[in-house]
Amino acid sequence: MNLADTESGRLLGALRALLAAKGIAAPEEIAERIALTDAATPAQGAAMVAKAWVDAEFRSLMLADGARAAESLGIPMRGMPPLGVLENTPDLHHLVVCTLCSCYPRAVLGYPPFWFKSTSFRARAVRDPRGVLAEFGLTLPETVTLRVVDSTADYRWMVLPMRPEGTEGWPEDRLASLVREGDMIGVTVPPVG
The missing domain is CATH 3.90.330.10 (Nitrile hydratase alpha /Thiocyanate hydrolase gamma)
Structure with a gap:
């Protein structure tokens, strides 16, 4: 399953965009945790x-x-x-x-x-x-x-x-x-x- 195709992936993308607009990089651990949960x-x-x-x-x-x-x-x-x-x-x-x-x-x-x-x-x-x-x-x-x-x-x-x-x-x-x-x-x- 592609993370970007899940609801969590879309939310993560929105979160990253919001953080990027404020100059903050989203920790990769967040993406990894969401991906693991989506796969369970x-x-x-x-x-x-x-x-x-x-x-x-x-x-x-x-x-x-x-x-x-x-x-x-x-x-x-x-x-x-x-x-x-x-x-x-x-x-x-x-x-x-x-x-x-x-x-x-x-x-x-x-x-x-x-x-x-x-x-x-x-x-x-x-x-x-x-x-x-x-x-x-x-x-x-x-x-x-x-x-x-x-x-x-x-x-x-x-x-x-x-x-x-x-x-x-x-x-x-x-x-x-x-x-x-x-x-x-x-x-x-x-x-x-």
């Missing part, structure tokens, strides 16, 4: 999840330092906020929201879905998280603790969903095909294999 897709996060499902050492790294785990798979994280990874278990489910704007782990998931940025989702995810999940088709048993986690400009979060039953022995690429963007935010769970 949820498939990168899905690959991380699949690897964590089959590789215990990678899973430990991912839960300890999401950015370092991403970089070990060739996903550039330089200049990005730290990435935390929250593990869903049979007793605990995480829902990621940014209550102030739309802070999202773009380096590994790409641009946030339109609903993630909406005022309604942001407010309701905190006020009525089970109701929001039900709208996405996910009903958790009352015995499952639901934890809403606020993604911020200083620290981004993603979810390591539980591996679906019936996927034992599957290769990473097949497992990754099960993982959807919503699974890594916590509004859905991967389908049974």
